[in-house]
Amino acid sequence: MEKNLSAKYYTTPEYFESERKTMFTHSWQLLGPVSLLTDSGEYISEDIAGMKVLAIRGRDGCLRAFRNVCRHRGAVLVPKGQGRCHAIRCPYHNWLYDDAGLLKNAPWFGEDPNFHLADWPLEPISIEVWQGLVFVCIDPAESLSSQLAGVICELDDVPILDYQCVHTEKLVFDANWKIYTDNFVEGYHIPGIHPEFYDAIHFDQFETQAQDGYVKMTAPGKKDLFYKGRWYWMWANWTLSLFEGGMNTSRINPIDHQHTELIYHFYFDDVSDSAKGAIDEIIQQNLAVVRQDFQICLDIHQNYASDGYQPGPLSPKHEQGVGYFQRQYANALNGS
Numbered sequence: 001m002e003k004n005l006s007a008k009y010y011t012t013p014e015y016f017e018s019e020r021k022t023m024f025t026h027s028w029q030l031l032g033p034v035s036l037l038t039d040s041g042e043y044i045s046e047d048i049a050g051m052k053v054l055a056i057r058g059r060d061g062c063l064r065a066f067r068n069v070c071r072h073r074g075a076v077l078v079p080k081g082q083g084r085c086h087a088i089r090c091p092y093h094n095w096l097y098d099d100a101g102l103l104k105n106a107p108w109f110g111e112d113p114n115f116h117l118a119d120w121p122l123e124p125i126s127i128e129v130w131q132g133l134v135f136v137c138i139d140p141a142e143s144l145s146s147q148l149a150g151v152i153c154e155l156d157d158v159p160i161l162d163y164q165c166v167h168t169e170k171l172v173f174d175a176n177w178k179i180y181t182d183n184f185v186e187g188y189h190i191p192g193i194h195p196e197f198y199d200a201i202h203f204d205q206f207e208t209q210a211q212d213g214y215v216k217m218t219a220p221g222k223k224d225l226f227y228k229g230r231w232y233w234m235w236a237n238w239t240l241s242l243f244e245g246g247m248n249t250s251r252i253n254p255i256d257h258q259h260t261e262l263i264y265h266f267y268f269d270d271v272s273d274s275a276k277g278a279i280d281e282i283i284q285q286n287l288a289v290v291r292q293d294f295q296i297c298l299d300i301h302q303n304y305a306s307d308g309y310q311p312g313p314l315s316p317k318h319e320q321g322v323g324y325f326q327r328q329y330a331n332a333l334n335g336s
């Protein structure tokens, strides 16, 4: 019988530190649609488990990514979010980097024969684009395609490149990121937590498969279901859910061991004015389902943190995804 992970992994700050050093430094992290980086100078700045990164389109057309950390005394260079700039000026002492990360000026620094601008470029990190989605990795343990593994073929039939990103939504809640992940990779809680969603699917035909870097959940819809009945979670912390004519992606990003942010992007193929009402409705319905999960995650976090919980059994029918994620997690934490 497979059992749930021990509570200490969710509630101890030291495990968050280990996760940062093992999983989050070495795995590819979804930043968002490449359409946000179309023109030169456009950037996306995000946190990865507290590590600040930025991706920017250079004037030479190249996409690059860096730690969003000034080489002088460590200030944050550009604010979190999306924007456009032609040079990266540190707000602290005005050091100026170009869009290729080279230090071009350190005003008022003074004379030091051992100080050379060329010695202090921004620290580069890896960046790749797959199906119009931008991923970065601080120190890759494997290629992006190797990490994506089976999901590449799995999503072959989805015209992702035809979709346009129309909306970004960030949601923050007070629970460990793995409690939310455990929750995402099982449909077992749908009757209890999402009654309207339960009414809209054939729950008795809900299926979960976990293999090759991803968890896939499917269920035939009954009526008025805005989902297409296919949901995915991918190692290490991103998700993709299909709608009629669109999809969303999310990254489950730990802020620390007890706070998590979700960064959602919503994509649709028909983004004409006439489709706007339907798009807004799908986005709001979808976010309502996401928010329904928060309270249970908060309560579970408190139970885990209170020493009041010993690991219980996982359902062989509905919780293979939970077991799969937790095994992958344990392997990553152990460096295997």
Ligand code: FES
Binding pocket: 070, 071, 072, 073, 074, 075, 090, 091, 092, 093, 094, 095
């Ligand atoms: S920390 Fe950036 S210029 Fe001083």
Ligand SMILES: [Fe+2]
Binding pocket: 183, 184, 189, 193, 194, 289, 292, 293
């Ligand atoms: Fe849920």
